[in-house]
Amino acid sequence: MSFFFDKDTITAEDVSQLDANSASLGIPNGYLMECAGLQATNKIYEHYKLNSSSSVVIMCGIGNNGGDGLCIARHLATRGISVFVILLGDSIHIRTQESRLNWELVNTLTLKIRSYSIKNIKQLKTLCKSEFFMNADIIIDALLGTGVTGKIREPISTAIDMINQSNLPKISIDVPSGMNPDTGQITEKSVNCDFCITFHAKKKGFANIKTWVAPIGIPLEASLFIGDGDLRSAIKKRDKDFHKGQYGKLLVIGGSSSYSGAPSLAAMSALELGIDLCICFVPKGIGNVVRSFSPNLIVQEGVAENFSNSDFLQAKKLSNWADAVLIGPGLGKDPKTVEFFEKYILWILGKKIPCVVDADGIKMLGKLFKESKIARLTSSIVITPHMEELKSIVRFKNLPKFDEIEKRTKKLISILEKIGGVILVKGVYDYVIKISKKRSICRVNRSGCPEMAVGGTGDVLAGLTSAFLSIGNSPFNSACAAVYLNGLLGESAKKSYGPRIHATDMIKNLKSFLLFKKF
Ligand SMILES: NC(=O)C1=CN([C@@H]2O[C@H](COP(=O)(O)OP(=O)(O)OC[C@H]3O[C@@H](n4cnc5c(N)ncnc54)[C@H](OP(=O)(O)O)[C@@H]3O)[C@@H](O)[C@H]2O)[C@@H](O)CC1
Ligand SMILES: Nc1ncnc2c1ncn2[C@@H]1O[C@H](COP(=O)(O)OP(=O)(O)O)[C@@H](O)[C@H]1O
Numbered sequence: 001m002s003f004f005f006d007k008d009t010i011t012a013e014d015v016s017q018l019d020a021n022s023a024s025l026g027i028p029n030g031y032l033m034e035c036a037g038l039q040a041t042n043k044i045y046e047h048y049k050l051n052s053s054s055s056v057v058i059m060c061g062i063g064n065n066g067g068d069g070l071c072i073a074r075h076l077a078t079r080g081i082s083v084f085v086i087l088l089g090d091s092i093h094i095r096t097q098e099s100r101l102n103w104e105l106v107n108t109l110t111l112k113i114r115s116y117s118i119k120n121i122k123q124l125k126t127l128c129k130s131e132f133f134m135n136a137d138i139i140i141d142a143l144l145g146t147g148v149t150g151k152i153r154e155p156i157s158t159a160i161d162m163i164n165q166s167n168l169p170k171i172s173i174d175v176p177s178g179m180n181p182d183t184g185q186i187t188e189k190s191v192n193c194d195f196c197i198t199f200h201a202k203k204k205g206f207a208n209i210k211t212w213v214a215p216i217g218i219p220l221e222a223s224l225f226i227g228d229g230d231l232r233s234a235i236k237k238r239d240k241d242f243h244k245g246q247y248g249k250l251l252v253i254g255g256s257s258s259y260s261g262a263p264s265l266a267a268m269s270a271l272e273l274g275i276d277l278c279i280c281f282v283p284k285g286i287g288n289v290v291r292s293f294s295p296n297l298i299v300q301e302g303v304a305e306n307f308s309n310s311d312f313l314q315a316k317k318l319s320n321w322a323d324a325v326l327i328g329p330g331l332g333k334d335p336k337t338v339e340f341f342e343k344y345i346l347w348i349l350g351k352k353i354p355c356v357v358d359a360d361g362i363k364m365l366g367k368l369f370k371e372s373k374i375a376r377l378t379s380s381i382v383i384t385p386h387m388e389e390l391k392s393i394v395r396f397k398n399l400p401k402f403d404e405i406e407k408r409t410k411k412l413i414s415i416l417e418k419i420g421g422v423i424l425v426k427g428v429y430d431y432v433i434k435i436s437k438k439r440s441i442c443r444v445n446r447s448g449c450p451e452m453a454v455g456g457t458g459d460v461l462a463g464l465t466s467a468f469l470s471i472g473n474s475p476f477n478s479a480c481a482a483v484y485l486n487g488l489l490g491e492s493a494k495k496s497y498g499p500r501i502h503a504t505d506m507i508k509n510l511k512s513f514l515l516f517k518k519f
């Protein structure tokens with residue numbers, strides 16, 4: 001079965017996103033581990049025709065890959081198979097609750113399982129010379145999975161040697177230990193398995209490994225609906241040695257003689273998300289209004305009270321400084337501003353600077369499409385229209401209802417194939433679509449509440465999207481994370497202040513909300 005959100009192969013980052021998205025849907029991590037353990041047990045049991053006189057060695061790490069191994073130990077033991085578990089490390093260092101529970105169970109089910117927690121390499125080598133080890137039927141590698149980082153450390157390193165030196169059939173769980181699942185690279189050593197039982201989908205780096213893919217209960221919804229996993233991975237960690245400017249430099253181009261709030265809301269949202277610097281480039285006369293929202297904003301004014309071609313050079317200069325640009329909020333429709341916008345957008349399309357186009361910018365884009373001055377958007381541009389704004393760019397009549405997901409997605413993709421780029425279609429459910437010649441993909445957002453249908457919430461969304469872009473996320477991932485967060489902020493504002501919410505309430509809650517969610 002192939003869906004518009006499916007990936008053929010997945011990375012370690014995808015795995016942790018799916019894991020967190022499953023948790024957002026209410027599926028505890030331990031359920032997935034249990035399914036992983038049982039699926040692997042069934043496959044191994046059948047493939048090697050095991051029976052109650054068989055014996056199996058399982059080498060486990062102290063992460064969740066090891067947890068899978070411990071779970072397999074339980075399931076093999078329930079079939080009468082003798083199991084010899086070697087935990088590589090001190091059991092007090094087992095990292096997660098799920099793995100710890102499986103370790104405790106393995107130590108309770110002593111009829112068929114013998115378990116050892118290895119303190120040093122000498123102890124490991126002695127165990128590998130034991131009669132049980134030498135006479136086992138197979139050996140299972142559950143040392144390292146998708147959580148592997150850097151050089152292989154002891155005692156895992158020696159354990160990999162011991163597995164490779166043994167003549168037993170070798171099965172790796174999820175990833176051959178030591179291999180980078182994203183690249184297939186083996187920096188130093190990895191288990192030479194006979195086959196690998198990998199979970200949910202083939203890992204991106206697997207090339208010449210005999211693999212069996214086991215579903216473990218990660219639901220389709222975890223890939224389709226945007227969730228905590230998407231947000232967590234988009235809020236990138238600030239490196240210890242970062243200096244000012246390395247965690248996002250954003251330029252917001254917006255505002256006009258009539259609108260000063262829209263660019264301010266967008267810029268304030270970006271700052272509250274934690275990016276380093278945000279410059280607001282606004283027309284002359286509204287600079288002080290924008291400044292008054294926060295001394296943390298840097299504000300530059302254009303030459304007149306609406307943007308015109310005379311502002312183009314300065315807009316270019318500031319854009320070359322920025323990691324990402326947002327253009328559109330509050331720009332207005334003055335004919336000189338339309339000319340400025342046209343010149344600027346044609347320039348930025350050629351530059352590949354990541355850019356979000358929102359509000360009045362979208363209407364002006366529509367004009368450019370109609371006049372055939374633009375044929376297609378590039379993949380570095382995100383546009384954030386609601387349905388009416390989208391109609392100003394491409395002609396279409398009605399769409400299937402917001403919750404008829406499969407039909408609506410197909411229709412949206414067919415409409416948007418003409419214009420390309422990344423498109424966030426706002427609504428009760430938001431649809432984030434990446435149009436690509438190879439394969440278009442779509443994700444759906446269900447966070448948010450009807451009380452958000454007030455002025456300004458779209459500006460917050462545009463500010464968040466461009467902020468995620470400025471810290472190095474792809475346009476598609478930025479749009480997904482921003483729309484999910486925007487909806488959660490709406491829900492949280494409603495909880496704090498009741499049903500009458502404003503965009504400013506959402507911004508006010510942003511920092512404490514992220515802190516509460518431990519993001
Ligand atoms: N996500 C899912 O949906 C599901 C995932 N599942 C399973 O979880 C696995 C991922 O688990 P994970 O994230 O705990 O990482 P994992 O591979 O066990 O490694 C972490 C441990 O290894 C260690 N370590 C790291 N590098 C090292 C090195 N170079 N040399 C030596 N040690 C090294 C690291 O050490 P530490 O950093 O603590 O010192 C830590 O103890 C995944 O592959 C799948 O099998 C299933 O349960 C089903 C649901
Ligand atoms: N009825 C609704 N239910 C859930 N979310 C909504 C609803 N109406 C608007 N939103 C959310 O509010 C945000 C702003 O959307 P919208 O009001 O269309 O933008 P704009 O301010 O540009 O008009 C979007 O993230 C959208 O998903």
Ligand SMILES: [K+]
Nearest residue numbers: 144173175177
């Ligand atoms: K492994």
